Amino acid sequence: MRELFRRQPRFTPAAEAENAEVPDNLFFKCPQCKELNYGKEFQEALRVCQSCGYHAPLSAHERLTLLLDAGTFREWDTGLRPEDPLGFVAGPPGKEESYRAKLDSARRKTNLQEAVVSGEGRINDHPLVVVVCDFGFMGASMGSVYGEKLARAAERAVERGLPLLTVSASGGARMQEGILSLMQMAKTTAALGRLGRTRLPHLSLLVDPCYGGVTASYATVADIVMAEPGARIGFAGQSVIEQITRQKLPEGFQRAEFQLEHGMLDLIVPRRELRDTLTTLLRHYGGASPKITTVTVEAREAQALEVRS
Numbered sequence: 001m002r003e004l005f006r007r008q009p010r011f012t013p014a015a016e017a018e019n020a021e022v023p024d025n026l027f028f029k030c031p032q033c034k035e036l037n038y039g040k041e042f043q044e045a046l047r048v049c050q051s052c053g054y055h056a057p058l059s060a061h062e063r064l065t066l067l068l069d070a071g072t073f074r075e076w077d078t079g080l081r082p083e084d085p086l087g088f089v090a091g092p093p094g095k096e097e098s099y100r101a102k103l104d105s106a107r108r109k110t111n112l113q114e115a116v117v118s119g120e121g122r123i124n125d126h127p128l129v130v131v132v133c134d135f136g137f138m139g140a141s142m143g144s145v146y147g148e149k150l151a152r153a154a155e156r157a158v159e160r161g162l163p164l165l166t167v168s169a170s171g172g173a174r175m176q177e178g179i180l181s182l183m184q185m186a187k188t189t190a191a192l193g194r195l196g197r198t199r200l201p202h203l204s205l206l207v208d209p210c211y212g213g214v215t216a217s218y219a220t221v222a223d224i225v226m227a228e229p230g231a232r233i234g235f236a237g238q239s240v241i242e243q244i245t246r247q248k249l250p251e252g253f254q255r256a257e258f259q260l261e262h263g264m265l266d267l268i269v270p271r272r273e274l275r276d277t278l279t280t281l282l283r284h285y286g287g288a289s290p291k292i293t294t295v296t297v298e299a300r301e302a303q304a305l306e307v308r309s
């Protein structure tokens with residue numbers, strides 16, 4: 001597995017310290033238990049702390065490498081790039097930053113065009129559609145291109161009769177796109193509704209941290225909602241709730257274990273067991289799914305272009 005990780009693009013130096021690349025001969029200091037993990041062993045353990053089980057973040061491509069059979073991933077919609085419909089600029093006086101500048105810096109940092117990567121691949125030979133977030137791209141906030149890629153992925157899953165797996169870590173809606181980002185909650189959920197009506201499964205994996213409009217929409221509209229151990233999952237964050245309610249929240253509030261106990265999750269799956277668990281689920285849900293006759297995403301796009309011209 002470590003060899004698989006080596007073939008993927010590395011984390012950039014601009015990423016947070018815990019995201020940073022850990023050379024084999026160096027140590028990773030766990031942010032949770034402060035123990036040192038030897039770099040080589042840490043990578044072999046899929047970036048999980050050997051002392052306390054802390055699951056360090058993965059980039060979208062590292063996640064795909066971890067989950068999919070080698071060489072099976074075909075990426076879709078790589079040319080879709082977000083626009084700046086509001087001409088959004090924010091920040092303290094003298095330090096204003098435009099949305100465009102933020103997008104440029106996110107692109108340089110992650111080598112991605114948007115915060116999600118979508119496509120099709122296989123897990124232990126089970127074909128599926130997969131959509132994975134990259135938290136390093138503007139906190140994987142959901143804007144219009146994010147929503148469009150996800151909706152297209154769900155629609156292609158319907159066209160091809162394939163199950164859908166989404167892996168979400170997100171700060172929520174992308175405020176720089178205003179109402180257009182909020183619309184994505186309804187749009188993605190509607191696309192998943194079609195998937196559900198064709199009896200195809202949506203498997204959702206929530207990884208640390210998953211908040212806001214993502215948790216409140218497509219990520220929890222799933223047949224099975226899973227999480228990695230210790231993942232923080234919620235709508236508003238703990239400190240915001242404490243400030244508003246003026247109450248101290250219980251130990252472990254919003255952690256995956258807390259959410260499992262309170263019925264929001266179906267499963268907590270350690271990183272090392274993810275592939276096996278997904279294989280079992282795909283086998284249970286699998287079999288030949290009906291292929292649905294429908295207007296393809298490409299045909300709809302061509303139609304829209306015709307109308308515009």
Ligand SMILES: [Zn+2]
Pocket residue numbers: 030031032033034035049050051052053054
């Ligand atoms: Zn630790």
